[in-house]
Amino acid sequence: MGSKTAYSSKTMTNIYMIRRRRWANVGAVYLLLLIFSIGFMGPFLFAALSSLKDDPLEWPPRITVNQLKLSNWIAAYKLGKAGGGGGFFGAFAPGAVVPFEVTYKVAPGKEPVVPEVVIPRRIPGSAAAALLLKEFAADYAEVSEIKEVEREVLEDGSTLVTYRFEIRHTGDIVIDRLPLDITVPFKQIFVKGTLDPNRIERLGRVQSWDNITSGVIPYIFHNYHRVFSENYSRSTGKNLFMSWIFNSFYLAFVRVITTLLFASMAGYALARLKFAGKNTIFVFMLFSMMIPGQVTFISNYLVLRDGIFGISKLFGMDSLLNTYTGLIISGLVGASAVFIMKQFFEGLPVSLEESARIDGANTYQIFFKIMLPLAKPALGALTILTFQGVWNEFFWPLVVLTSPQDKFTLTLGLLNFRQTYAVAFDWGPMLAGAIISALPIIILFIVFQKYFIEGISFTGIKG
Amino acid sequence: MKKRLSTLNEKVAPYILLAPFLFVLIVFFGYAFVRVLYFSFTDYDLFSSPKWVWFKNYINLFQEIQFGRALKNSITFAIIVTTCQTFIALVLAVVLNQQIKGIKFFRAAYYMPSVTSSVVITLIFMWIFQKRGLMNYLLTQVVKASRILLVFFLLAVIFHILLVMYEKIRKRPVSIFEPAFIVLSLLLSGIITFILIKVGIISTLENVKPVRMIWLNTRKTWPDIAGPLAFPIPLGAIMILNIWTTAPTFMLLYLAGLQDIPKELYEAAAVDGATKWHTFWYITVPQLKHITFLVVTMGLIGTLQMFDQVAVIGDQAPLDSTITLAYYIYKNVLPSSAIPKVGLASAAAIFLAGLTFIIVLIQKKFVNK
Numbered sequence: 001m002g003s004k005t006a007y008s009s010k011t012m013t014n015i016y017m018i019r020r021r022r023w024a025n026v027g028a029v030y031l032l033l034l035i036f037s038i039g040f041m042g043p044f045l046f047a048a049l050s051s052l053k054d055d056p057l058e059w060p061p062r063i064t065v066n067q068l069k070l071s072n073w074i075a076a077y078k079l080g081k082a083g084g085g086g087g088f089f090g091a092f093a094p095g096a097v098v099p100f101e102v103t104y105k106v107a108p109g110k111e112p113v114v115p116e117v118v119i120p121r122r123i124p125g126s127a128a129a130a131l132l133l134k135e136f137a138a139d140y141a142e143v144s145e146i147k148e149v150e151r152e153v154l155e156d157g158s159t160l161v162t163y164r165f166e167i168r169h170t171g172d173i174v175i176d177r178l179p180l181d182i183t184v185p186f187k188q189i190f191v192k193g194t195l196d197p198n199r200i201e202r203l204g205r206v207q208s209w210d211n212i213t214s215g216v217i218p219y220i221f222h223n224y225h226r227v228f229s230e231n232y233s234r235s236t237g238k239n240l241f242m243s244w245i246f247n248s249f250y251l252a253f254v255r256v257i258t259t260l261l262f263a264s265m266a267g268y269a270l271a272r273l274k275f276a277g278k279n280t281i282f283v284f285m286l287f288s289m290m291i292p293g294q295v296t297f298i299s300n301y302l303v304l305r306d307g308i309f310g311i312s313k314l315f316g317m318d319s320l321l322n323t324y325t326g327l328i329i330s331g332l333v334g335a336s337a338v339f340i341m342k343q344f345f346e347g348l349p350v351s352l353e354e355s356a357r358i359d360g361a362n363t364y365q366i367f368f369k370i371m372l373p374l375a376k377p378a379l380g381a382l383t384i385l386t387f388q389g390v391w392n393e394f395f396w397p398l399v400v401l402t403s404p405q406d407k408f409t410l411t412l413g414l415l416n417f418r419q420t421y422a423v424a425f426d427w428g429p430m431l432a433g434a435i436i437s438a439l440p441i442i443i444l445f446i447v448f449q450k451y452f453i454e455g456i457s458f459t460g461i462k463g
Numbered sequence: 464m465k466k467r468l469s470t471l472n473e474k475v476a477p478y479i480l481l482a483p484f485l486f487v488l489i490v491f492f493g494y495a496f497v498r499v500l501y502f503s504f505t506d507y508d509l510f511s512s513p514k515w516v517w518f519k520n521y522i523n524l525f526q527e528i529q530f531g532r533a534l535k536n537s538i539t540f541a542i543i544v545t546t547c548q549t550f551i552a553l554v555l556a557v558v559l560n561q562q563i564k565g566i567k568f569f570r571a572a573y574y575m576p577s578v579t580s581s582v583v584i585t586l587i588f589m590w591i592f593q594k595r596g597l598m599n600y601l602l603t604q605v606v607k608a609s610r611i612l613l614v615f616f617l618l619a620v621i622f623h624i625l626l627v628m629y630e631k632i633r634k635r636p637v638s639i640f641e642p643a644f645i646v647l648s649l650l651l652s653g654i655i656t657f658i659l660i661k662v663g664i665i666s667t668l669e670n671v672k673p674v675r676m677i678w679l680n681t682r683k684t685w686p687d688i689a690g691p692l693a694f695p696i697p698l699g700a701i702m703i704l705n706i707w708t709t710a711p712t713f714m715l716l717y718l719a720g721l722q723d724i725p726k727e728l729y730e731a732a733a734v735d736g737a738t739k740w741h742t743f744w745y746i747t748v749p750q751l752k753h754i755t756f757l758v759v760t761m762g763l764i765g766t767l768q769m770f771d772q773v774a775v776i777g778d779q780a781p782l783d784s785t786i787t788l789a790y791y792i793y794k795n796v797l798p799s800s801a802i803p804k805v806g807l808a809s810a811a812a813i814f815l816a817g818l819t820f821i822i823v824l825i826q827k828k829f830v831n832k
Contacts, residue, residue: 014636024643029561036555037572040711044575046597047587059595059673258483266484275477281485288492290823292768294789295812298502298796298805299495302509308490332487362469363476392580394771399797411582415775418586422779427590434586438579445578449571452578453715 044438051223051431054198054210066196067220075195076219083178083213084169090215092137092178096169098213101149101162102182103191108157116183117143117165122210137178140171160191167212177211195219223428227436230429231420233406241433243406244413247324248437251409252390254328259386260379262333267341268367272353289335297399300330304400322407327400331390337382344378345371381451388441388452410437496816502809509796509803520810530811532783533791537767539694540787544702545762548710552758555710556717557747573711581708581771588704589776592678602674607667614665615656622648638739679780695784701772709765713758720754721747753830760826764819788815 050056052067066072080090082098092098106112119141143165150162167178183206184190190200190207197207210222218225231240269275270282304320307313308329312320320326348371356366394411401407405416414433421430445452478485503520505513524530563569576584591597605612626644630637637644659665677683678700684693694702724747732742748755770789786794788811795808 024641024646025561028642028646029559029563032558033563033569036711037569040576040707041572043587043591043597043707044579047590050590056590057593057595059600061597061600262483265480269477269480273477273480275474278477281481281488284493285488288488290764290819291492291496291816292764292789292819294768294770294792295499295816296492296495298792298809298812299498300491301796302498303490303495330487330491333484335488335492338484363473363480367480388578392582394580394582394774395793398774399793411580414582414586415777418589418775418777418779422586422589425593427593430586431590434583438583441579442575445574446571449567449574452574453570 047431048435051428051435052220053428054222056427056431057425067222069196072196072219073216076214076216079195079213080215083215084174085213085215088215088217090213090218092141092169092175092213094169094172094174096167096213098167098178099164100167100180100194100212101164102193102207103150103160103162104184105154105189105191106159106161107187108159110159110187112148112151112159112161113185113188114146114148115163115188117146118181118183119143119167120179120181120208122179135173135175137175140169140173140175141178142168142170144168178213180209180212182207221432223432224436226429227432233404235404236406238406240406240408241413244408244410245436247408248391248410251324251327252387254324255331255390256383256386258328258332259334259337260382263337263341263382264372264375264379265367266333266338267343268345268371270338270342271345272350272371273363285335285338289339293395297396300396301399304330322401322403324407327397330396330400334386334389337386340382340385341375341378344375348374380448384444384448384451387444391441499809499812502805503813505806507805507809509805513806516806520806521814524807524810524814527807529783529786530791533786533788533811536694536698536784536786537769537788539692540698540702540705540769541763541766543694544705544709544766545759547702548706548713548762549755549758551706551710552713552717553751553755555714556721557743559714560718560721570715573715576708577712582775584704584708585772585775588700589679589779592700594675594677596678598678599674599676602676603671606674607671610668611656611660611665614659615652618652618655619648622651640739679776682781682784695781697776697780697784701769701776701785704772705766705769709762713762716754716758717751720751724750756826756830760822763822767815767818767822 046061049063049065050061052065054066076090077087079098079100081087082096083090084093084096085091102115104112104115119138121136121138144167146163146165148161149164150160152160154160167180169175182193186203186205189204190197193207195209195212198210199208200206201208211218214222214225228239228241232238233240233243270278301321303309304326307317307320312318312325317323317325320329352370352374353366356370361369392411393409397409397412398415401409401412405413408416414437417430417433421427502513504515504517506516506519507513593599623644626648627637627639627641630641656665677696679697681696683696685696685699686693728746728750729742732746737745768789769787770793773785773787773790774793776785792808792812792815795804795811797803
């Protein structure tokens with residue numbers, strides 16, 4: 001007899017049920033995983049996409065973005081070249097002749113009207129940017145005669161008509177941007193142009209371009225371009241956004257180094273050495289990890305203001321407020337970093353040390369020559385966690401660094417952006433700035449995912 | 464002589480290795496904590512020397528309207544956010560508790576909100592919560608599609624009930640929440656709803672006014688029926704943001720915990736004929752007790768310290784609606800245009816520290832049991 005027939009009908013039903021469950025489970029789990037990931041990544045992705053838009057608050061919010069259309073890239077390249085700059089980074093240079101075409105649709109029975117072309121004296125972006133703008137394209141550009149080049153009558157009786165004109169540079173200086181406004185009568189509907197307009201205003205009567213000769217890169221990333229080009233310090237003239245990025249990197253770099261060194265020293269001592277007061281220090285350390293920074297900052301602010309009990313005066317600094325020295329000294333090493341290193345050293349075998357000690361090595365030699373090289377994996381994780389922590393830090397720099405603006409870190413700079421742009425509902429540069437500042441961490445995270453997850457389970461997470 | 468020197472050296476070595484850490488710990492934590500405690504009993508404005516006033520600050524603190532708001536906001540925020548994120552994290556983890564291929568990709572997606580800075584996340588959410596923002600757009604779409612959604616879910620429920628009844632009639636073992644049937648009925652209902660839309664029997668609602676809810680710059684509270692217990696809408700927006708950032712991380716803590724539950728427990732329960740709900744309630748939840756305590760404690764401590772979101776939103780929302788304990792302390796030490804009230808702020812700081820301390824003590828007590 002074959003063994004198959006030996007199954008009772010009840011067992012068969014169970015097998016049937018288990019199979020049914022399995023495919024349903026796998027399918028449902030992946031579907032849910034996907035939905036949740038869209039939920040958790042969605043806001044980032046959509047913000048990244050919208051940071052390219054002319055108006056990130058457009059209603060209804062679209063997923064298609066003019067800045068991501070191939071036809072516009074090609075047009076921006078050609079226009080950039082025609083403007084006398086490069087295809088990738090354009091300009092409006094002396095001798096430039098920029099050709100432009102626009103197509104309109106006119107209702108049946110109506111005669112198309114030649115549009116009115118103006119190079120406006122528009123001040124772009126924020127008030128700070130306006131101060132920097134000295135030369136206007138309007139003073140140097142000449143619009144040629146507007147010629148009708150094509151006319152087509154559609155089936156429904158309406159007319160498609162295309163006009164062509166050229167913009168000539170008549171002066172002798174290079175200008176950054178060439179804005180353009182085209183006005184047509186009511187009900188003469190804009191169909192297409194050499195480049196998609198940035199805005200269509202006054203119920204479709206005015207099509208408006210911010211800069212037709214920008215070149216491809218500034219065209220796609222115009223909000224990113226604005227972030228860098230519109231923020232200059234009024235006192236020093238330095239590029240603010242560049243300074244903020246540099247400051248964040250600098251602080252992160254220094255503090256990663258001090259943390260690695262001092263946390264491994266302290267972690268080793270707490271894990272392996274015997275000395276009086278060890279337990280007290282450990283309990284004290286745990287206690288310190290629990291207390292919010294908003295409690296201790298009151299005193300710490302004063303400590304830095306008075307130059308750490310006046311010691312800094314010996315080095316010619318009256319106060320450590322508004323200095324990186326202050327931030328670095330107060331953040332030499334954190335309790336959680338020491339905690340991670342202590343846990344790591346406790347996991348290493350004792351035999352290594354013992355044999356070295358028999359050979360006559362002292363504590364420092366054992367630490368620097370034997371233990372530290374063994375700690376590479378833990379140091380790797382600590383590097384990444386510290387970098388992330390410093391890069392994202394907000395509260396303490398907010399207290400210590402108040403002026404001038406070019407001393408800010410990136411997080412403080414973004415807060416500053418909120419006061420410049422978000423108040424005016426100008427969310428383009430705002431989102432671009434946020435995306436730029438999130439980028440290093442996201443890259444680090446994707447590359448070193450494992451370390452992040454270890455770190456989170458070690459030290460808990462932010463609120 | 465040389466030997467004595469080297470033993471002395473060995474005795475001092477631990478302290479030398481610890482020196483930088485001890486410096487930071489003593490100056491920027493120990494001294495700071497003691498000094499804040501001292502300030503909380505004084506009148507101090509950062510410039511003239513502190514005057515001892517005994518408990519005046521603590522008494523004044525509880526008469527301050529602003530502090531009352533901050534305390535209420537902080538506690539509402541902590542309780543609602545912690546409850547929601549713990550619950551969501553647990554449910555997500557139980558649903559996802561499988562050996563999943565490609566989990567690395569999904570894990571990356573889930574962690575993204577918790578590794579990026581709170582400033583960036585708050586800015587992105589401020590944009591989403593604008594009057595013409597994504598949140599209001601999605602709400603508008605839901606209102607528009609409400610009829611379709613209703614039909615879809617009704618059909619799905621009907622199909623599911625029919626499938627379960629069919630199995631019951633054939634005397635096959637089946638649980639009420641049979642996952643295969645849930646998937647199948649959702650699929651069927653989706654197809655039929657799609658056909659109904661194409662044929663034109665049901666459609667989206669026309670003439671729906673776009674939702675233009677103001678999320679940030681408003682003094683309104685929600686829900687209306689809760690009376691004085693209702694929370695300000697801007698605080699609600701920050702709650703959504705915070706739950707969204709932390710729930711995934713907690714979910715992964717739970718997932719790790721679920722994988723550690725011995726399989727025998729579930730097998731024994733299956734032999735005894737326990738339902739899915741019973742196994743969840745009597746095996747999974749008790750086995751995850753320690754993780755739940757960790758998650759709740761971490762959640763409460765984190766939410767009580769909430770500062771960044773309030774500071775970043777700043778004057779885009781009324782201060783009364785978003786102020787928290789942490790922000791109250793900051794605002795009183797470094798006000799933009801007033802005399803600093805360091806004594807009062809210190810008393811609030813000690814209060815905040817005490818609150819945190821109590822939560823940790825409770826956790827320690829329960830976990831050691």
